[in-house]
Amino acid sequence: MAMISPSYQQQLLNKQNYLTELLADYAVPELAVFASEPEHYRMRAEFRFWREDDDCWYAMFEKNAGNSARKVIKLKTLPLAHQHITELMPVLLEHIQKNPVLESRLYQIEFLTTLTHDTLITLIYHRQLDDDWAEAARQLATVLGVQIIGRSRKQKWVLDRDYVLEKLCVHHEVFQYKQLEGGFTQPNARMCEKMLNWATDVAQAIGKGDLLELYCGNGNFTLPLSRHFDRVLATEVSKTSVQAARWNIDANQINNIAIARLSAEEFTQAYHGVRSFRRLDEAEIDLADYHFSTVFVDPPRAGIDLDTLKLLQQFDNIIYVSCNPVTLQQNLAVLNHSHAIKRAALFDQFPGTPHIESGVWLQRR
Numbered sequence: 001m002a003m004i005s006p007s008y009q010q011q012l013l014n015k016q017n018y019l020t021e022l023l024a025d026y027a028v029p030e031l032a033v034f035a036s037e038p039e040h041y042r043m044r045a046e047f048r049f050w051r052e053d054d055d056c057w058y059a060m061f062e063k064n065a066g067n068s069a070r071k072v073i074k075l076k077t078l079p080l081a082h083q084h085i086t087e088l089m090p091v092l093l094e095h096i097q098k099n100p101v102l103e104s105r106l107y108q109i110e111f112l113t114t115l116t117h118d119t120l121i122t123l124i125y126h127r128q129l130d131d132d133w134a135e136a137a138r139q140l141a142t143v144l145g146v147q148i149i150g151r152s153r154k155q156k157w158v159l160d161r162d163y164v165l166e167k168l169c170v171h172h173e174v175f176q177y178k179q180l181e182g183g184f185t186q187p188n189a190r191m192c193e194k195m196l197n198w199a200t201d202v203a204q205a206i207g208k209g210d211l212l213e214l215y216c217g218n219g220n221f222t223l224p225l226s227r228h229f230d231r232v233l234a235t236e237v238s239k240t241s242v243q244a245a246r247w248n249i250d251a252n253q254i255n256n257i258a259i260a261r262l263s264a265e266e267f268t269q270a271y272h273g274v275r276s277f278r279r280l281d282e283a284e285i286d287l288a289d290y291h292f293s294t295v296f297v298d299p300p301r302a303g304i305d306l307d308t309l310k311l312l313q314q315f316d317n318i319i320y321v322s323c324n325p326v327t328l329q330q331n332l333a334v335l336n337h338s339h340a341i342k343r344a345a346l347f348d349q350f351p352g353t354p355h356i357e358s359g360v361w362l363q364r365r
Helices: 007-024 085-099 133-142 190-204 222-228 238-252 264-271 276-280 308-312 325-333
Strands: 032-034 044-052 055-059 073-074 106-112 118-126 147-152 157-160 162-169 173-180 210-214 233-236 257-260 290-296 317-321 337-347 357-364
Touching: 007 325, 007 337, 032 085, 032 190, 044 073, 044 157, 055 085, 085 106, 106 337, 133 147, 147 264, 162 190, 162 264, 173 222, 173 238, 190 222, 190 290, 190 317, 190 337, 210 222, 222 233, 222 257, 233 264, 238 257, 290 308, 308 325, 317 325, 325 357
Parallel strands: 032 337, 118 147, 210 233, 210 290, 233 257, 290 317
Antiparallel strands: 044 055, 044 106, 055 073, 106 118, 147 157, 162 173, 317 357, 337 357
16 A cells, blocks of 8 residues: 555545444454555446536535535546546546537546456436447457446347456455456455455354355355354345355355345344245245354444344354444444454545444443
């Protein structure tokens, strides 16, 4: 990593102090703080396409209060975006501006890239796409060396594939991931590697047993964590994420992971015998076969519902990765009655913003 500038160091210290103060009631050990590259860290970026005075830009909008018009920020490139994206942005604009078929009623442009230089661009339109668009888009994809998808109302035109392939290194082992267009992926890939390494360090300290994972997504944490447990049962409600997770499991030749398409709330019901689910039977999953020592959760910003929190309290170890420190604090108010925090970490997923990603390892008292 490049030398951390004094201004970025202060930003990071401010986040550290805020998180420490927010969690002060829970006897949190000293935070492990993971810094990011201040620029070129974003692997995803979304922009409005903006036309004005015979020129075009990418556009973002400043947040404001009330109903006043939002200020338009016009860009040709974005320093926060990964180098692959920043290099493509002005070139893509130039090609679009020269081709009326590509420019006509273009509304939004989305980028998804990887550390392996695999890049997908989604062009979103306020018109139906046709064969002329597809031919122009294929030529553009060849020139830029990227994948291109076209979208409009009730239409998705995939020229080749609708995903990119990423490789992330965890404790000197490389894991391959299919990342789907429109699916959730960690925006900062290098920070994601640090998060994966932190979580697997915790798993090594816990030892063996079986792992339950809720909100597993495409298996981002599931794959490396599986190396440190006898068996893993991972749950996810999104069909597309489940499909990606199963592809990733097969691609990495991992044979101790089972995926159940259940929400956290549904799994809680199944685990307590309140309801039976055909999806478990179809996946040949018998919950009675598992001996869970640990549960891993990476919930959405809203945090974890009360019933699921009560479920977590039944496990000896909880590894909790949070994208919202406020809901983490609220959830810890419940978990603190049964568990104590053994380790805590701050991951600066979005430098230059107030956003904080964090992780805690809780152990039953």
